[in-house]
Amino acid sequence: MIRDDRWTTVTPWFFPDELQAMEPIRQALPDDGLHRAWANFSFMSDTGHLHSVDLLVAGPGGLHLLELDTAPGLLRACEGIWLRTRGRNTKAADSVRATAETKARHLTAVLRHAAAGRFLSVPEVRGSAYLSDSREPVLLTGADARGVFGPDKPVEPSLPRVTSELLGQSAAVRADRPGRRLLRVLPALLDRAGMRPVEHWPRVGTWQLTAKPVSLTDRWQEFVAWSTVWDKAPCRVRVYAGGPTRAEADEAVLREYLLLRELDHPGIVTVDTLEHHPSGPVLMFHVEKKNLLRLDHILALHRERFTAASRAGMIRQIGEALAHAHAREIANGALSTRSVIGNSRPTKGEKVGDGWAEPVLQITDWAQAAAAPAGAPSPAMVARDLHGLAAVAQEICAGAPTDEFAGLPERLAVERDFTRLHPARQVRVLTGQLAANALAHAGDR
Structure with a gap:
């Protein structure tokens, strides 16, 4: 864990472009005793999801969770889905901002539970997307563009700037401004809420998972996984949220596993195995091709x-x-x-x-x-x-x-x-x- 007065890097960055993207924010964060930031940590939500957080910034502007996107390419949206084109190749992904908002909602809940009985008012954490590579235009409009920010010194200034237009502004609504006492005790609240280092390449049995889920719902996170033992095609791994009681989650996923074993039809996904993970039960799905x-x-x-x-x-x-x-x-x-x-x-x-x-x-x-x-x-x-x-x-x-x-x-x-x-x-x-x-x-x- 790397600390200074304003900035704590809980887990060293795995990829150099992530460190490069965060460094300008670290340097620009005001050294006024009112701003604090925590980079690259994970926490367990009340629903049982294990979330990774790229950056949490606390200051007079509120509590901001930033989800980092370092991918290059021209970006546009289609019915809420992000389409990024690089050369002749276009890929689809869920909105990074929507992912940030989900994590922010879950982090708000765990912080408020950690603050219960301490006479502290915890404002809502705001989730935003931070697109660090702005060499090509970002063609997001309307609701798709809300909560999406770029670097303070962009090559192609098509996005509002992350520090000057988000983190450096005071919150317009008083309820969104954390009090001085909350800013002072926030490190202890995060520890009480279960802040921990990020496991960059988690495993389930002999399967290596991707660093971030490819899909997220209120009930599960889905990853692509590769075998560390056999030369096999990748599979899909769905890690279910443990929820308030792990026993109930295990029972529910067992019922789903048995049901899927019964539904033998080419139009219904084939489930391979039922496994376990510290954050919840796991279903592993058979995948014949990589381009699912x-x-x-x-x-x-x-x-x-x-x-x-x-x-x-x-x-x-x-x-x-x-x-x-x-x-x-x-x-x-x-x-x-x-x-x-x-x-x-x-x-x-x-x-x-x-x-x-x-x-x-x-x-x-x-x-x-x-x-x-x-x-x-x-x-x-x-x-x-x-x-x-x-x-x-x-x-x-x-x-x-x-x-x-x-x-x-x-x-x-x-x-x-x-x-x-x-x-x-x-x-x-x-x-x-x-x-x-x-x-x-x-x-x-």
Whole structure:
């Protein structure tokens, strides 16, 4: 741990570009006794997530958590998803600012719990993204640009400056300003809240995880992992939050594991093993290819490649997998484009990265199904799946009339012949109509 009066580096930076990105902030932080910063630490949230924090700054401007992004390339957003282009290559990722806001919300909670009974008022921690490489334009606008900052001396000044326009300003709302007493005891509060060094390359058994998760929800963090023993393709590792009681989390994930072992269908993700990690139980998913993407990322990156037939085919893949589950009295309960993953399907002569015109899709998140009572799913769960399938189809066919997709379950629900069908048959009927509507709007593309 490296300390000075204003700045504490809890864990030495692993990558040189991270250190270079933080050094200008460290030098610019006012030496007035009111500003303190902690860099590169981790903490356990009340939900059981183990979060890493790139930088926490406390001062008259409030409590600020910065999530560092050192990646180069032109940046734009599509429906909240960040698309970064470098040369001919474009990659999709969740908004760094959204990740920062999630961590900030969890850090606020643990700090307030640590301050309980001490007559301290802990303001809300604000999460922001810090893009340290500004050599190319950042084309974020509106809500996508909120809470995104760049260096104080940018090469391409397309972002507000992190120190002068964020950390160096006093908070406009008094409730956001930490009092002098809080600033004085904040180091002790962080220690009490469980601040610890970052484990740069965590492991689960013989598998090495990526330094940061590729996906984050309120219930789990998902990592890419490589075997340290065998020359295998990477797998996906989902580390579940331990929550208030680890025993309940273990039981819930065991139910999900057993459920996924039962749902043997090409449109449903295959689970390999159930493992354990200090922060919570772990499910490890079989991955045949490296270029696995969530469906919302696939749509943001490759929508222009889809034909009417490929859009209808994607809807059928998801619908057939959902019907398979309902035939076994299992409802998903939380179907969305975030809960579906896909691989490319290159034709002969195409590279693996070029086969996104007709992706292979699988439903991957069955947590709500595992949490539901045993037996046939309730009518509410069935209705939720029908609406989820229609909403996913609407996103696949963005631009088509909403009432022919998202509004279709309501129209079917008043038809007596439809309501008498088994839920699996209802899913198949809805799938057929959604796919037909996708084909009918071929001229709209």
